[in-house]
Amino acid sequence: MKIDEVMTRDVITTSPGTPIHEAARLMVNHTISGLPVVGDAGTLVGVISEGDLILRQRQRDRQPWWRTFFQDGERLAREYQKAAGTTVGEVMTAAVISVSPDLPIESAAVILDRHHIRRLPVVAGGQLVGIVSRGDLVKALSTAPAPAVASASDTALCAEMKARLSREPWVSNRAIVVQAKDGVLALWGLVSTEAEKSAIETMARAVPGAKGVESHLVVQAEIPYWYGAV
Known part of the structure; x- marks a missing residue:
């Protein structure tokens, strides 16, 4: 326009x-x-x-x-x-x-x-x-009309999300697990802050073709001190 x-x-x-x-x-x-x-x-x-x-x-x-x-x-x-x-x-x-x-x-x-x-x-x-x-x-x-979003395969969605994560210097965990099923992205892993968690979720929602986001990200400070203790 x-x-x-x-x-x-x-x-x-x-x-x-x-x-x-x-x-x-x-x-x-x-x-x-x-x-x-x-x-x-x-x-x-x-x-x-x-x-x-x-x-x-x-x-x-x-x-x-x-x-x-x-x-x-x-x-x-x-x-x-x-x-x-x-x-x-x-x-x-x-x-x-x-x-x-x-x-x-x-x-x-x-x-x-x-x-x-x-x-x-x-x-x-x-x-x-x-x-x-x-x-x-x-x-x-x-x-303005909402832009048309082309569908994307689950493989393409995962690849795009991983590429976006790798480009951002503020992403603390480079091993975040990204999965997709029927166009819905799922995220797994630990992050440093609530702000980082929210930003990554926003990033996932902005991936072209993503129909939804399931976030299983956990802020490290919220993990009980006894988590994983033997």
């Missing part, structure tokens, strides 16, 4: 010359946390968000005098402009991460997560054509 299938096309925007209080009112009235900033030709020139407004307020407070020794003049000048600015263009974030309409939504999700942002402007031919948010991606995920 591509971004242009899930993005919002009717985008609320603002311009560099818009007063800060008007941009803030737009966010409140439309219940959004950010606005793309477009120039006269409809080109994307920046983004202003709640974070920019909050940072502006923080920077208006007087900073300790010694702070100037640890920052270069250019950065201090930018911070001053953001703190004292009265228009969107003076406060906005100009270095904008944008995406194209034909980008897969999986790639958009990676970008949002990697850069810790909530939305991505969508640009085509230099023009803003939409915006895609985390909510749009979640909505697409909720409506």
Whole structure:
């Protein structure tokens, strides 16, 4: 699925010359946390968000005098402009991460997560054509049909599960017994922690073609001290 299938096309925007209080009112009235900033030709020139407004307020407070020794003049000048600015263009974030309409939504999700942002402007031919948010991606995920899973033989299921176990460094027991019958994976063995046990069970459920999982894994700490004593 591509971004242009899930993005919002009717985008609320603002311009560099818009007063800060008007941009803030737009966010409140439309219940959004950010606005793309477009120039006269409809080109994307920046983004202003709640974070920019909050940072502006923080920077208006007087900073300790010694702070100037640890920052270069250019950065201090930018911070001053953001703190004292009265228009969107003076406060906005100009270095904008944008995406194209034909980008897969999986790639958009990676970008949002990697850069810790909530939305991505969508640009085509230099023009803003939409915006895609985390909510749009979640909505697409909720409506997407479940992928078809091909059946697999018991032998293939065991081989795939063993291969997955061997690739993970956190698996403490390299001798876990894996069996399969009628598409149901069965796991036997000792593991170090409850977290490891749960992760291995999740791994088994994710094996393509597995119809179910029977876990007989045991956490070592839960074994009575007299277990196996002569």
